[in-house]
Amino acid sequence: MAILIDDPRWPAHGRLWAHLVSDSDLDELHAFAEANGIPRRGFDRDHYDVPAEWYDRVVAAGAVPVSSRELIVRLRAAGLRRRKPETSIEELLPGYLEDGHFERPASPWRTEGLDPAERDELRELVMRSIHSLPEGHRNVLLLRDIENLDTEEAAELLGISPGAVKTRLHRARQALRELLEPHLREGTP
Amino acid sequence: MKCREFVEFVMEYLDGTLGESERRVFEDHVGLCPPCVNYLNSYKATIAASKSLCDDPKEPAEVSVPEDLINAILAARAKS
Numbered sequence: 230m231a232i233l234i235d236d237p238r239w240p241a242h243g244r245l246w247a248h249l250v251s252d253s254d255l256d257e258l259h260a261f262a263e264a265n266g267i268p269r270r271g272f273d274r275d276h277y278d279v280p281a282e283w284y285d286r287v288v289a290a291g292a293v294p295v296s297s298r299e300l301i302v303r304l305r306a307a308g309l310r311r312r313k314p315e316t317s318i319e320e321l322l323p324g325y326l327e328d329g330h331f332e333r334p335a336s337p338w339r340t341e342g343l344d345p346a347e348r349d350e351l352r353e354l355v356m357r358s359i360h361s362l363p364e365g366h367r368n369v370l371l372l373r374d375i376e377n378l379d380t381e382e383a384a385e386l387l388g389i390s391p392g393a394v395k396t397r398l399h400r401a402r403q404a405l406r407e408l409l410e411p412h413l414r415e416g417t418p
Numbered sequence: 419m420k421c422r423e424f425v426e427f428v429m430e431y432l433d434g435t436l437g438e439s440e441r442r443v444f445e446d447h448v449g450l451c452p453p454c455v456n457y458l459n460s461y462k463a464t465i466a467a468s469k470s471l472c473d474d475p476k477e478p479a480e481v482s483v484p485e486d487l488i489n490a491i492l493a494a495r496a497k498s
Contacts, residue, residue: 323457329420334453340463355467374468399429406457406464413463 232261234292235300237281238353245281249292252303265290274311275304315363321404336414351413358408366401373398419447424454428461 230253237247249267251258255275262269262277265287271277279287288294295303304310324332343351359367372383373394380398384391427444430436436444448455 323425325420325422329422331421331453331457335456335460337456338460338463340467351467352471355471359468370468374465375471377469377472395429402429402461402464402468403425405468406460409464409467410460413460 230257232258232292233295233300233303234279234284234287235295235297237279237284238349239278239357240350240353241278246278247281247284247287248297248300249277249279249287250275250300250304251309252307254307255309261290261292274313275309313361316361318363318366318400318404321362321407322400323403323407335410338410338413339415340413354409354412355405358405361408362401362404366397366404369394369397370401370405374402419443421451421454421457424448424451425457428458431458432462432465 232249232251234247234249237245239246239248249258249262251261258277259269259272261267262272267277267279267283267287271279301310323335326332340351359370362370368387369383372378372386373380378386380391380394384394387394389397424444424447427436427440431441431444448458
């Protein structure tokens, strides 16, 4: 029976945001939000997005600070987790002109020489982008590129063929690249 | 080769599994097409960025691997 808030470190719209949830019911969450001036438009499926500058005030009002992982675990345990409808992988792949050239030619990226704050920001961006991949593709990318399993191990765990692992991995990487490109191309602040 | 085919071959090229003739066509295209050079480099940077999520000792990969998948990984590792 608690209102939980994670660290305000999720970038969007030029600001950092925290997630505010209830681990028991949505009525409790909406009542807390209303009592603390958090507008209803900040509610997204299962949580409120709370800007970083409100964090201290919301904690002082009784929200319990927890890690993002604990917040998700308790939200799931309460049966209140509501995932975003999945985007099709096709929508995230590069587009091509009729002659086979890129619709939007790829740009050089700025990923070297980042300062620690920029590295943290990149890490958050990559995590968010991986989360937004369709589940079947996300799982393959997690197992191959993060858990470092080989193709056969990933295929066995997921109950799919090694060929399907390779196809999904390549598509997941392409999609992730498309999601990162607007943030990482040279000249992006 | 067009950019569309180039992208299809990127993973196999990086894995070193492209046949000799395909690899030559692929590398010829890279020499002629700056957007594909950028694509190849950013594809590699994308892989590196995913892998780097495991490198932070204070906060290992906080991407949520589904719990049943974690259990399956643990079971597979226990067996090996």
